[in-house]
Amino acid sequence: MFKYNYPVWQSDVLNIDGVGHAFSTREGGISEIPHLASMNTGFLRGDDDDTVRENIRLLCTFAGISENVIGTPQIHSADIRTVGAENVGEGITKDVPFPCDGFVTDCAGISLIVRVADCAPVLLCGQREDGSPVIGAVHAGWRGAAAGIAPKAAKMLFDMGAVRVFAAIGPCIKPCCYQVGEDLFESVKDLQGADFAARHVKERDGSLYADIAGISCELLLSAGVERVDVLSECTACHPELYHSHRVTKGVRGTMGAVIGIK
Numbered sequence: 051m052f053k054y055n056y057p058v059w060q061s062d063v064l065n066i067d068g069v070g071h072a073f074s075t076r077e078g079g080i081s082e083i084p085h086l087a088s089m090n091t092g093f094l095r096g097d098d099d100d101t102v103r104e105n106i107r108l109l110c111t112f113a114g115i116s117e118n119v120i121g122t123p124q125i126h127s128a129d130i131r132t133v134g135a136e137n138v139g140e141g142i143t144k145d146v147p148f149p150c151d152g153f154v155t156d157c158a159g160i161s162l163i164v165r166v167a168d169c170a171p172v173l174l175c176g177q178r179e180d181g182s183p184v185i186g187a188v189h190a191g192w193r194g195a196a197a198g199i200a201p202k203a204a205k206m207l208f209d210m211g212a213v214r215v216f217a218a219i220g221p222c223i224k225p226c227c228y229q230v231g232e233d234l235f236e237s238v239k240d241l242q243g244a245d246f247a248a249r250h251v252k253e254r255d256g257s258l259y260a261d262i263a264g265i266s267c268e269l270l271l272s273a274g275v276e277r278v279d280v281l282s283e284c285t286a287c288h289p290e291l292y293h294s295h296r297v298t299k300g301v302r303g304t305m306g307a308v309i310g311i312k
């Protein structure tokens with residue numbers, strides 16, 4: 051179950067010893083430009099880079115995790131990198147070797163961030179037999195979701211020795227607002243089959259609406275994830291609390307989802 055611990059959302063499904071996480075909203079940051087205020091974790095949206103870095107630092111504080119963060123420019127792929135202490139600062143204070151849309155690690159003292167504004171942030175946490183944690187964070191818009199980026203992260207955690215994996219999907223655009231084209235339906239059908247596409251891309255009043263959180267949720271459960279918590283909030287329904295790309299036609303800030311092993 052999700053709980054709003056101002057100014058972030060947290061899920062009890064990810065309450066595992068030694069792990070902290072948070073999904074940001076627009077609240078609790080230091081950005082002052084109206085369309086970014088106040089919590090913007092995205093570079094190149096209008097804030098000074100140092101303002102963005104301070105917001106990311108604050109977000110890690112809210113999550114109770116290290117300020118040694120790893121991020122990346124995101125490209126709507128299903129590419130995930132395994133990272134460690136040597137990668138700290140990438141995507142935040144230094145360049146990345148190559149962009150991707152998610153990370154996994156078993157390294158303590160570092161934090162992972164993915165950034166969203168309508169796309170779904172998915173945080174994952176697993177435990178090995180000895181109780182030690184492994185974690186992941188992915189950015190899952192429809193392309194990444196349909197291509198299976200979330201279950202891919204889960205599989206990587208299992209491959210790292212996790213015997214159980216949990217996941218939480220934070221604030222994203224929901225079927226109430228996410229009107230899509232026939233091409234999206236066809237792509238989901240090509241990737242996951244007609245029945246799957248029909249379950250997550252539905253017609254209403256002559257238009258199609260997609261459930262990107264539903265896509266990742268079903269695929270995560272199929273991949274053996276024990277529990278998946280899905281926040282019911284729709285970013286486009288509540289632009290006062292969330293940065294929504296759709297509502298603002300792109301003039302917006304970016305939310306962050308962070309997870310770290312303490």
Ligand SMILES: [Zn+2]
Nearest residue numbers: 226227284287
């Ligand atoms: Zn909505």
